Amino acid sequence: MKHGYSAWAHGRSRSIRFRLTTLFLVIFGTTLIVLSTIGYRFFSHTQQRDFDAALFNHVVDVGSTVDINFFGEVSIPQSSEAFEENKIFPFSLRRSYMQLLDIQGHVIAKSGNLQGEQLPLSPQDYEDAVRRGISLRTISEPLPESLVPKKERQSYRLLSYRLNKPSLPPMILQLAAPMTFLNRVQEDIRSFLYIAIPHILGFASIGGFLLSRRALRPVHLMTRKAASIQVGNLSERVPVPPSFDEISELAVTFNRLLDRIETTVSTNQRFVADASHQLKTPLSILRGELDLMLSKERSPAEIRAFLTSASQEIDSLTQLAESLLILARVEAGSACIAHTEVRLDEIALEAVSHLDPIAKQKQIRIKPNLRAPLRAESSFEFRGDVELLRIMIVNLVENAIKYSPPESMVGIDLDDQGDFLTLSIADQGPGIPPEKVSKIFERFYRDPSTQSSARGFGLGLPIAQTIARAHGAEILVTAAPGGGSVFSVRMKK
Numbered sequence: 001m002k003h004g005y006s007a008w009a010h011g012r013s014r015s016i017r018f019r020l021t022t023l024f025l026v027i028f029g030t031t032l033i034v035l036s037t038i039g040y041r042f043f044s045h046t047q048q049r050d051f052d053a054a055l056f057n058h059v060v061d062v063g064s065t066v067d068i069n070f071f072g073e074v075s076i077p078q079s080s081e082a083f084e085e086n087k088i089f090p091f092s093l094r095r096s097y098m099q100l101l102d103i104q105g106h107v108i109a110k111s112g113n114l115q116g117e118q119l120p121l122s123p124q125d126y127e128d129a130v131r132r133g134i135s136l137r138t139i140s141e142p143l144p145e146s147l148v149p150k151k152e153r154q155s156y157r158l159l160s161y162r163l164n165k166p167s168l169p170p171m172i173l174q175l176a177a178p179m180t181f182l183n184r185v186q187e188d189i190r191s192f193l194y195i196a197i198p199h200i201l202g203f204a205s206i207g208g209f210l211l212s213r214r215a216l217r218p219v220h221l222m223t224r225k226a227a228s229i230q231v232g233n234l235s236e237r238v239p240v241p242p243s244f245d246e247i248s249e250l251a252v253t254f255n256r257l258l259d260r261i262e263t264t265v266s267t268n269q270r271f272v273a274d275a276s277h278q279l280k281t282p283l284s285i286l287r288g289e290l291d292l293m294l295s296k297e298r299s300p301a302e303i304r305a306f307l308t309s310a311s312q313e314i315d316s317l318t319q320l321a322e323s324l325l326i327l328a329r330v331e332a333g334s335a336c337i338a339h340t341e342v343r344l345d346e347i348a349l350e351a352v353s354h355l356d357p358i359a360k361q362k363q364i365r366i367k368p369n370l371r372a373p374l375r376a377e378s379s380f381e382f383r384g385d386v387e388l389l390r391i392m393i394v395n396l397v398e399n400a401i402k403y404s405p406p407e408s409m410v411g412i413d414l415d416d417q418g419d420f421l422t423l424s425i426a427d428q429g430p431g432i433p434p435e436k437v438s439k440i441f442e443r444f445y446r447d448p449s450t451q452s453s454a455r456g457f458g459l460g461l462p463i464a465q466t467i468a469r470a471h472g473a474e475i476l477v478t479a480a481p482g483g484g485s486v487f488s489v490r491m492k493k
Contacts, residue, residue, distance in 0.1 A: 017212045024208040059161045059175045091177035099174040119174045125160045135160040234262040282313040323459040330466045337385045345380040351393040368412045379416045384471045392467040395460040400427035428484040437477045441465045
């Protein structure tokens with residue numbers, strides 16, 4: 001069985017190695033081909049632009065030599081020697097063709113090497129030359145195959161230029177230059193790319209295969225260890241390779257996941273046990289009172305008392321269920337939290353209005369204190385879930401009322417500090433010992449010294465802390481001057 005597992009893991013590793021190498025080769029090859037194509041096109045465009053610029057400059061030089069003799073005959077230079085001095089052209093002047101036309105498009109003069117043929121002048125060439133002064137396009141060999149063999153035929157760049165000289169009527173000068181040099185350079189580059197790219201891809205595939213094989217070497221050890229981890233041994237972890245590569249990062253991430261799973265499982269087990277205990281108490285009371293009511297006939301007053309008690313216990317169960325639902329919603333993550341623009345001062349004042357009747361029953365006064373910069377037009381604005389923030393503030397204020405003595409005061413301070421909002425709730429209760437500060441935010445925790453005097457399930461502060469953390473904050477507890485506690489929440493806007 002062990003041998004079979006090793007063979008499966010080895011085959012699986014080879015499959016992943018092959019896929020990684022293939023993926024790398026596809027991405028690298030695609031990138032190489034795309035960059036080579038872009039580079040080739042850019043180079044070709046640049047060469048074409050330089051070629052056209054040289055052709056245009058040559059046409060201007062030729063146009064400056066066009067003249068009319070005493071008999072009214074227009075002539076163009078038949079030799080290129082005058083233009084070759086101290087100049088380098090990207091085309092052969094001896095293989096170039098020239099032609100001069102009047103403004104109506106009739107041929108006036110042409111170079112002798114055209115041998116009775118003439119350069120083409122399409123309607124578009126004529127229109128561009130007359131209106132814009134210049135026309136450029138690529139044509140095939142203007143001479144027939146009887147004069148130029150098929151293997152020697154090549155493409156030409158035809159430039160039609162409107163010639164405007166004070167001493168001459170408007171004319172169109174055409175020059176067709178062979179693109180032999182330009183085509184040869186482009187062909188050489190293409191040949192180089194056709195040879196270089198496959199060789200580069202071959203070396204890249206070998207390198208990618210070797211790298212992937214080395215990177216995946218510890219995979220089967222991690223897989224074997226991960227397969228052995230069950231619910232009963234969640235404390236074990238997969239080995240982390242010392243290579244500090246992606247596989248090492250994966251092992252560290254997986255171990256962190258195991259940490260979270262272990263914490264979650266432990267928390268859930270404790271939560272289920274605590275929730276079961278909390279549910280058992282009101283259900284036991286209901287069952288006991290129901291059995292007592294059914295033991296004999298009861299008077300209307302006794303029935304009313306039973307129904308009142310049952311209603312209270314049902315309210316307790318409802319409150320517990322609502323608290324558990326709130327915890328589940330917040331712990332589900334940001335997908336269940338509606339972040340909108342809210343005003344924290346309005347939420348705090350609503351909480352004061354909601355809890356004021358409860359505070360008055362103990363003759364406790366709730367004193368809100370809102371501090372904001374005078375220049376701020378959007379004081380106390382915060383982005384968060386308005387319903388959850390209301391629950392957080394209500395729970396904190398309700399907790400302060402619960403543990404404050406009669407005829408005392410609960411202070412609510414909200415301070416707008418620009419980039420931060422600080423909410424502080426101070427009571428005048430007995431205070432919280434430092435060793436118990438971390439415990440009061442645990443679910444279902446209740447201080448044994450106050451259990452008899454304060455009702456509840458021990459979920460108010462845990463819910464408030466969970467909501468604060470969901471908004472990127474933390475509830476801190478400090479001792480209040482003169483006794484009592486201060487619960488502070490500092491939230492970034």
